[in-house]
Amino acid sequence: MRVGIGHDTHRLTSGGPLRLGGIDIPHDHHLLGHSDADVLLHAITDALLGAASLGDIGEFFPDTDAANRGRSSAQMLHAAHERVIQAGFRLVNIDCIIFTERPKIAPHKLVIRDRIAEILKLPPGRVGLKAKTGEQVGIVGREEAIVAECVCLLEETARPSA
Numbered sequence: 001m002r003v004g005i006g007h008d009t010h011r012l013t014s015g016g017p018l019r020l021g022g023i024d025i026p027h028d029h030h031l032l033g034h035s036d037a038d039v040l041l042h043a044i045t046d047a048l049l050g051a052a053s054l055g056d057i058g059e060f061f062p063d064t065d066a067a068n069r070g071r072s073s074a075q076m077l078h079a080a081h082e083r084v085i086q087a088g089f090r091l092v093n094i095d096c097i098i099f100t101e102r103p104k105i106a107p108h109k110l111v112i113r114d115r116i117a118e119i120l121k122l123p124p125g126r127v128g129l130k131a132k133t134g135e136q137v138g139i140v141g142r143e144e145a146i147v148a149e150c151v152c153l154l155e156e157t158a159r160p161s162a
């Protein structure tokens, strides 16, 4: 078994919708980034790569590469997962936290969970998703940014290459 952790932060700016967890949520702000800035999928991607000791999302998809501008984070997560499978691992489960003051995540939680499960070809019961506010303090509480964290568990399917 291998455990991995991922963490990401993206700044908020005016204008919606908000791309988060592979879906577009109606909101008056969106996240800034070189790709589609999906902070949750980036944290998941880093957790998977980290558990397999394959580096991080920035090494796979550098922001200096024009090909990655506006790139779909769902596509990046899928590609990273494929690489993890090739390296001899199977994803067991993930558990994630979204830190955001607004919008309320509860109405979108099941849709996000099912979308992540679809991207990772996992049963939805293996995707944990929680949301916390910033209690009106810090970068989350002041609505300057959204932060996401993910832990994942991989099991070896073959002798790993690393």
Ligand code: MG
Pocket (backbone or CB within 6 Å): 008, 009, 010, 033, 037, 038, 039, 042
């Ligand atoms: Mg990111």
